[in-house]
Amino acid sequence: MIPSREEMYRALEERHGKELQKKLSGAAVAVCGLGGLGSNIAVSLARAGVGELLLIDFDTVDISNLNRQQYFPEQLGLPKTEALSETLRKIAPYCNIRSAQVKLNEENAPELLADVPFICEAFDRADQKEMLVGCILEKMPEKYLVAASGMAGIGSANTIRTRRITDRFYICGDGESDSAAGLGLVSARVMVCAAHQANMIIRLIAGEFTA
Amino acid sequence: MITINGKEYELSGKTVTEVLEALGYGGQHVAVELNESIVPRAEYDKTVVYSGDHMEVVRFVGGG
Known part of the structure; x- marks a missing residue:
């Protein structure tokens, strides 16, 4: 038996406080790219009780993903959107999870992201990061955007940080x-970066705008 | 003097494209903020920076 919606909400309120939990439960966040960053960001946000998550990725789960991404060997070959939705529903059964199995580009991004105020860029390739960040900053300046650059290897985790570029654009x-x-890309350091992104999203939802 | 990512440079009068080249960002994947506003990529060639400006360059590398 899973706990009721009310029991889950009360447990979150006890940990996070009433005011913050109300904000988190009322928030909608898009995660663009469901790899090492995106899958870990989504798990963090679902556990924190974010009310709505929009998961976007075109790809399927591959054996090369299992070193750092939140998928299981039994999910190989499934669309990442489907595999991650399944896991998130186990973690947070009352989170409203929407997904789109699509490759985001400058043409479809404005419509797909239209009703979500908080966006995580969690792509793998540098050119795709530049495309999505440029597109959001230029065409959707009202969005809050948290992007990522530089988390490969096993260098010190202390060099991974969050930088505020404007009060709506942050980079981890x-x-x-x-x-x-x-x-x-190694699990721990990718997770540190994903946690920076998820934490910045939670801070923005709470109304905290410093990095 | 122009402040770029917290450091000062003598690059007044240059375009954003020229500044990016001068700092070694030529051909790289970046986003540019100038005085708290984002510079659209199509305007790197025509946006000129002046003394006292603050610029932030975000460089994207692969991995995620």
Whole structure:
């Protein structure tokens, strides 16, 4: 038997306080890219009791994802949107989870992201990061955007930080460690960066605008 | 002097494209903020920076 909606909500309120939980439960967040960053961000936000999550990714679960992404071997081949929705429903059964199995681009992003105020950029490729961030900053300046750059390897976790660029645009990571430079993506450091992103989203939902 | 990512540079009168080249960001994937506003990518060539400006350059590297 899973707890009732009220029991789950009360438990969250006890941990987070009434005021913050009301804000979190009323918030909608889009996670763009469901890899090492996005899947971990979504798990954090679902556990924190964010009311609505929009999950966007075109890809399916591959064996190479299992070193750092929140999927199970039995989910290989499933669309990431479907596999992650399944996991999140177990974690947070009353979270409103929507998903879109689509490759985001400058044409479809404004419509797909229209009714979600908080957005996480969690793509893998640098050119795709630039495209999505540019598109959101230029076409949807009212959105709150938390992006990421630089989290490959096993360098010190202390170099991963959150930088405020404007009061609506924040970037997490060390800004340097490129996965294309032969540094693999390793679970712990990717999770540190994902946690920075999720924490900044929670801060923005709470009305805190410093990094 | 122009402040870019917290450091000062003598690049007054240059366009954003020229500033990016001068700082080694040429051909890289970036986002640029100038005095608290985002500079659209199509305007890097025509946006000129002046003394006293504050600029932030975000460089995107792969991994996620």
